Amino acid sequence: MDDTRQWIEALYLESGPQLLIFLKQRVGDVASAEDLLQETFAAALRQADRLRSASSPRAYLFGMARNLAATASRKAWRRNQPLFIPEPQQKPQDPRLELLREAMTRLKPEFQEALELRLRHELSYEEIAEAINVPIGTVRSRLHHAVRQLRQDLCDPDRLPASRKEDV
Amino acid sequence: MKQEILERLFMDRALGGLTPDVAALLDAYLEKDPEQSRQFESIDDCVRLAARACPKPPALKLPPLKLVPMPAPRPVRTEFRAGLRILEMAAAFVLGIGLSFWGLRPAGTATMKPQSTFATTVEPSSQSAFWSMNRAINIRSSSESTQSRRVTWETLMHKTQSMN
Numbered sequence: 613m614d615d616t617r618q619w620i621e622a623l624y625l626e627s628g629p630q631l632l633i634f635l636k637q638r639v640g641d642v643a644s645a646e647d648l649l650q651e652t653f654a655a656a657l658r659q660a661d662r663l664r665s666a667s668s669p670r671a672y673l674f675g676m677a678r679n680l681a682a683t684a685s686r687k688a689w690r691r692n693q694p695l696f697i698p699e700p701q702q703k704p705q706d707p708r709l710e711l712l713r714e715a716m717t718r719l720k721p722e723f724q725e726a727l728e729l730r731l732r733h734e735l736s737y738e739e740i741a742e743a744i745n746v747p748i749g750t751v752r753s754r755l756h757h758a759v760r761q762l763r764q765d766l767c768d769p770d771r772l773p774a775s776r777k778e779d780v
Numbered sequence: 781m782k783q784e785i786l787e788r789l790f791m792d793r794a795l796g797g798l799t800p801d802v803a804a805l806l807d808a809y810l811e812k813d814p815e816q817s818r819q820f821e822s823i824d825d826c827v828r829l830a831a832r833a834c835p836k837p838p839a840l841k842l843p844p845l846k847l848v849p850m851p852a853p854r855p856v857r858t859e860f861r862a863g864l865r866i867l868e869m870a871a872a873f874v875l876g877i878g879l880s881f882w883g884l885r886p887a888g889t890a891t892m893k894p895q896s897t898f899a900t901t902v903e904p905s906s907q908s909a910f911w912s913m914n915r916a917i918n919i920r921s922s923s924e925s926t927q928s929r930r931v932t933w934e935t936l937m938h939k940t941q942s943m944n
Contacts, residue, residue, distance in 0.1 A: 617847060624845045632840045646843050657847055712826075713833045730795055731831045737797050752788075752797065759791050763826045 616660045623663075624653050627670045630733055631677050637728075638681035648684060652677045671735060671742035678743060708766065715765035723758035726751055790820045794827040 628649060635645035635652075655676055656663050666672035716724060729735045729743060737755075741748040792798045793806055810817040909915070 620847065621845055625842075628842045628845070629839055632842060633837050636837070636840065642840060645840075649843070650846060653845055654847060706829075706832075708829060709833055712829050716830065716833055727830065728834055730797075731827075732834045732836060752792070755795055755797070756788055756791050759795070759823065759827060759830070762830055763823065766826060766829075 616657065620653060620657050620660065623656070623669055623673065627673055628653075630670075631673060634674065634733055635677055635681055638678075639684055644684065648677065648680050651680050655680070666742060668736075668739045668742050671739035674729070674733070674735065674739070674743035675745060712762060712766060715762050718765070719758055719761060723754050723761070726754040727758045730755060786816060787819070787823070790823045791827075793820065794824040 631652060632645055632649050635648045636642055639645055639648060652673060656673060659676075663669050663672055716727070719727070725744065726740055729740045730737075735743060737748055737751050740751045744751075789798070789802075789806055793803055798806065810820055
């Protein structure tokens, strides 16, 4: 039992910061993200056997955090609270960057999620598959769809909203 | 190689989803084909831009981990165990009695009472009984043989005439 606890604590130090960022993105505020992080690791301790047998414990923790965040978001929605508070961002120098940011918001949520896990949290294809509990082929396909759509949005100005066409 | 397959390979290469040996092979291929190389550059540029569009937020201070000690399994109370034992014995007793009653029944006995049967033969006494067919026939034949009673009605006028 002490070994398991030490192992979980080591995982916390290793993957905790990334998970905290991930959770903050999902729930909006740091306090809720910290609570969810504690819950994630408490659940990890309860499911230590499953965590040990996972191909990537980090990906398994991401999956658990994702599920807990989804539950918290549903509760927040019921209480009529905002689900996601985007961070204030500086206006980028590159107009294409702003354009791409907007194009990313128009992606399907599952494509967006796969792309964010790959680019922001640097999870491998296998880890994304473990985290979101889908086959690796699905992850690959989602990423391809996302990149293809982003390219189309960048290349084809007609697909963009009128406000953005002037920037290109 | 089909363009579609190549495009997928380019996307995987740009996203870092290829193994190093496959990536090296693809790079060697692209060096020989400038047209395909341009297309890969376009995809790679899009992915790099997307990576810039979703940068890593600044690291947050990690709070100390507070793992709640798992509660030890509660021991089952001895009184509860004794009660369970008594209950088991009582159930076994009742079941045993029930089974023995069921098993000790004599073989072939019916559980239903025999239904009462109706007599199909007519008793001889019924020949002359009140509701017997014979009696009905006898009454009919006797009435036919005797003269039926005639009902006559005389008016008062007739009566006076006859009196005169």
